[in-house]
């Protein structure tokens with residue numbers, strides 16, 4: 001599952017769990033972006049990586065990869081999948097992300113080759129199916145996830161205004177955010 005995870009929240013975790021169950025996946029590898037070029041103001045990658053490790057630690061079918069964090073330059077999914085194919089030789093790869101992100105896939109780097117490397121799973125909230133054209137037949141699955149109206153943007157806003165994020169993100173992530181004073185609004 002690819003994402004910026006700034007911070008990881010229960011929407012991501014439920015989505016990963018549902019996809020793994022419905023597709024019978026052996027493992028879900030969370031891949032935090034290194035330099036998300038469309039989100040230039042993202043929190044430092046090591047913080048996002050560590051929050052993802054904390055959030056996924058209790059699930060034996062979840063793991064976290066550093067392939068995007070350890071690669072210099074902007075994060076492109078073509079590089080993510082090339083690196084993961086080398087780490088998991090022979091594995092059938094499914095790239096899970098939000099429907100909003102996957103809807104833009106034709107604008108990503110080397111879109112034709114992406115579909116040779118993985119099957120894409122676009123997770124969406126009920127009723128949010130997008131009308132997307134230009135995707136190859138059978139290479140993208142759309143999967144509705146039980147409604148969880150959580151977003152990383154909302155979590156950051158809540159921390160910034162002093163509202164709680166308990167139960168929106170895992171407990172360890174609440175504590176990590178407080179310990180490292182992430183998402184606090186800097187005084188004007």
Ligand SMILES: Nc1ncnc2c1ncn2[C@@H]1O[C@H](COP(=O)(O)OP(=O)(O)OP(=O)(O)O)[C@@H](O)[C@H]1O
Nearest residue numbers: 003004005011015097098099101148150151152153
């Ligand atoms: N509650 C949710 N249910 C289903 N999919 C989600 C949910 N929250 C996020 N996603 C999807 O997971 C993918 C990776 O997450 P990302 O790190 O971009 O989180 P986000 O909450 O969408 O972040 P932001 O609010 O900063 O844009 C995204 O493409 C996003 O659409």
Ligand SMILES: O=C(O)c1ccc[n+]([C@@H]2O[C@H](COP(=O)([O-])O)[C@@H](O)[C@H]2O)c1
Nearest residue numbers: 002003004036076077078097101108109
């Ligand atoms: O490859 C690209 O050009 C590309 C462009 C935008 C997003 N992505 C990937 O899409 C996933 C979701 O990204 P984001 O920023 O919405 O969390 C993440 O794994 C990104 O690396 C990939």
